[in-house]
Amino acid sequence: MIPNQWYPILQTGDIKRDRPTGVRRMGEELVLWRDLGGTLVCQSARCPHKGANIAEGRLKGNTVECPYHGFRYNAEGTCKVVPALGANARIPQSLQLKTYPVREQHGLVWLWWGEAREQLPEIELPHELVGNPRPHETISWTRPVHYTRYIESLLEFYHVTFVHRDHWTNNIDYTFMYGTARNLWMDGRERYLAANKIVNHEVVVDGTTIRSTFDQCEEANPANSSHFNLIYQAPGLTHVKTGLLEITTWLTPIDDENTLAIMRLYEYPQLRTMVPIKPLRPWVLRASLLMEKLVQDPQDVGIMLRQEPKVSERGVNKFIAVDEMNAKFLQIRDRLKAEAEADAKAGAEAHTETHAETAPAAAPETPVTQTSTTPPATNGNGSGNGNGSKGAHGTRRKRTGAAADREDGLTKARS
Numbered sequence: 504m505i506p507n508q509w510y511p512i513l514q515t516g517d518i519k520r521d522r523p524t525g526v527r528r529m530g531e532e533l534v535l536w537r538d539l540g541g542t543l544v545c546q547s548a549r550c551p552h553k554g555a556n557i558a559e560g561r562l563k564g565n566t567v568e569c570p571y572h573g574f575r576y577n578a579e580g581t582c583k584v585v586p587a588l589g590a591n592a593r594i595p596q597s598l599q600l601k602t603y604p605v606r607e608q609h610g611l612v613w614l615w616w617g618e619a620r621e622q623l624p625e626i627e628l629p630h631e632l633v634g635n636p637r638p639h640e641t642i643s644w645t646r647p648v649h650y651t652r653y654i655e656s657l658l659e660f661y662h663v664t665f666v667h668r669d670h671w672t673n674n675i676d677y678t679f680m681y682g683t684a685r686n687l688w689m690d691g692r693e694r695y696l697a698a699n700k701i702v703n704h705e706v707v708v709d710g711t712t713i714r715s716t717f718d719q720c721e722e723a724n725p726a727n728s729s730h731f732n733l734i735y736q737a738p739g740l741t742h743v744k745t746g747l748l749e750i751t752t753w754l755t756p757i758d759d760e761n762t763l764a765i766m767r768l769y770e771y772p773q774l775r776t777m778v779p780i781k782p783l784r785p786w787v788l789r790a791s792l793l794m795e796k797l798v799q800d801p802q803d804v805g806i807m808l809r810q811e812p813k814v815s816e817r818g819v820n821k822f823i824a825v826d827e828m829n830a831k832f833l834q835i836r837d838r839l840k841a842e843a844e845a846d847a848k849a850g851a852e853a854h855t856e857t858h859a860e861t862a863p864a865a866a867p868e869t870p871v872t873q874t875s876t877t878p879p880a881t882n883g884n885g886s887g888n889g890n891g892s893k894g895a896h897g898t899r900r901k902r903t904g905a906a907a908d909r910e911d912g913l914t915k916a917r918s
């Protein structure tokens with residue numbers, strides 16, 4: 504998992520109004536709830552008292568109540584009520600929930616997973632998505648696969664004619680995307696399965712965003728071709744645009760074995776002619792997303808479940824030239840992880856120095872927050888930009904270049 508990033512962890516509509524919402528993300532059980540003013544709060548769901556899951560508790564005014572012994576925690580994570588000790592109890596400071604920054608943008612709830620900073624970076628989407636006026640629908644699901652394998656499966660489409668070929672709903676893709684009017688769309692399957700060569704392949708890296716364009720065509724009949732635009736943005740956004748199809752998928756780690764997929768399908772202009780009744784159009788999108796969830800995605804996951812190793816990392820694959828986007832993704836992942844590690848180390852050193860200068864010899868600060876699967880320690884320097892595209896670690900960052908490509912077995916030959 505890549506620290507110091509914003510991760511979408513839910514759709515905004517998934518937050519329950521009248522009780523806490525529990526999810527597992529980034530290897531940790533989390534509880535989300537709204538205070539009386541409607542502000543969303545996200546905290547570790549493990550009650551520091553005896554470890555019960557607070558998401559199974561209740562909302563009590565501006566606090567969330569643990570289901571086990573009724574301890575109540577406020578939006579800052581401080582325990583305000585311990586019923587067993589009575590109204591005037593002195594509550595131990597160690598009864599403190601770790602609280603995570605969250606924001607609501609683009610219909611999603613975003614969790615900042617990383618070091619505490621005075622100022623957090625903005626949540627920025629690629630410009631192609633920000634300016635996209637198309638109506639859209641969103642669906643989500645979870646799968647027992649590692650996010651690296653999931654992301655890499657969405658950063659190439661030459662598996663499509665092999666993995667997505669035989670289910671009856673795949674026929675819809677053949678007909679719509681590859682059938683020709685001259686043949687009454689009956690040639691769709693044949694054309695679809697034949698179009699598996701990648702040409703005109705280009706990849707451009709911009710900070711922690713990768714853009715790729717290519718044509719997927721039939722070698723013997725180059726006219727049978729589809730043009731693709733793909734985007735990856737760290738940590739887990741993928742976007743594809745081809746023909747009528749435009750989809751954004753965010754992949755967020757639930758833990759090291761499971762991944763959340765949030766898929767957003769955009770309305771294509773021709774749908775207005777095909778379905779003139781406006782309220783019906785979202786249902787077409789929802790039906791398409793359901794088909795993705797129930798058919799196409801399980802076809803991909805069927806492959807992923809049997810992949811070895813379970814985690815994709817630099818050095819474990821033998822990439823070919825048209826896997827350049829996959830290779831760049833793994834390079835960026837390594838780079839961001841290394842940067843986060845260096846930042847955490849620098850922060851820890853600065854913290855030690857400060858203490859050596861200012862603290863009395865025998866009085867170390869007592870931490871009151873609990874620890875679990877937590878991201879790197881706070882360094883408090885507030886200097887990061889959240890996507891790692893700029894900063895002071897130039898030497899490490901250069902590894903996304905030619906030398907890193909060589910290590911990953913990529914040749915620069917274009918097909």
Ligand code: FES
Nearest residue numbers: 550552553569572
């Ligand atoms: S475990 Fe939460 S109040 Fe006891």
Ligand SMILES: [Fe+2]
Nearest residue numbers: 656663666803
């Ligand atoms: Fe697929």
